[in-house]
Amino acid sequence: MADGKIVETKIPPIRNGTVIDHISNGQSLNVLKILGVNENNIDSVISIGMHVPSSKCNSWKDVIKVEDRELDPQTVDKIALIAPEATISIIRDYYIAEKFNVRLEDHIVGLAKCSNPNCITNKGEPIDPEFIVEERCPPKLRCVYCDRILTNISDNLL
Ligand SMILES: [Zn+2]
Numbered sequence: 076m077a078d079g080k081i082v083e084t085k086i087p088p089i090r091n092g093t094v095i096d097h098i099s100n101g102q103s104l105n106v107l108k109i110l111g112v113n114e115n116n117i118d119s120v121i122s123i124g125m126h127v128p129s130s131k132c133n134s135w136k137d138v139i140k141v142e143d144r145e146l147d148p149q150t151v152d153k154i155a156l157i158a159p160e161a162t163i164s165i166i167r168d169y170y171i172a173e174k175f176n177v178r179l180e181d182h183i184v185g186l187a188k189c190s191n192p193n194c195i196t197n198k199g200e201p202i203d204p205e206f207i208v209e210e211r212c213p214p215k216l217r218c219v220y221c222d223r224i225l226t227n228i229s230d231n232l233l
Contacts, residue, residue: 092142094164102158103137105229109153119143155179157229159211181208187231194221
């Protein structure tokens with residue numbers, strides 16, 4: 076189902092792939108990390124727009140376009156942890172086939188690890204790290220086991 080051709084001109088349109096838009100200003104490098112760009116296992120073209128004017132409320136945003144790749148749900152959930160306002164558009168043959176907002180749940184399980192080395196979740200027990208989302212913009216997560224606030228979320232993603 077196509078709902079309109081891409082009109083954005085800052086970054087060239089892509090034929091197939093994913094556009095991650097409305098990334099909080101400055102977070103695109105952390106999103107790249109989630110996409111696995113550091114691991115040299117990506118063989119598609121990625122275009123990044125940093126500090127692009129946002130039509131939403133007079134501000135700035137980052138945009139990433141990934142060619143020939145659609146994101147799995149876990150990747151989308153991780154992006155929500157660092158860019159809770161982001162929108163994901165799946166592009167097929169230059170048209171937006173699907174568009175949705177990332178969703179930051181109130182309760183996060185298994186996407187990030189606790190930054191407290193003494194936390195039970197870091198002791199080799201079969202316990203998934205679990206966080207309560209206390210604030211959303213920017214996200215602030217509290218470990219349900221040791222109460223520590225996870226400040227540097229992007230460094231602790233699993
Ligand atoms: Zn903890």
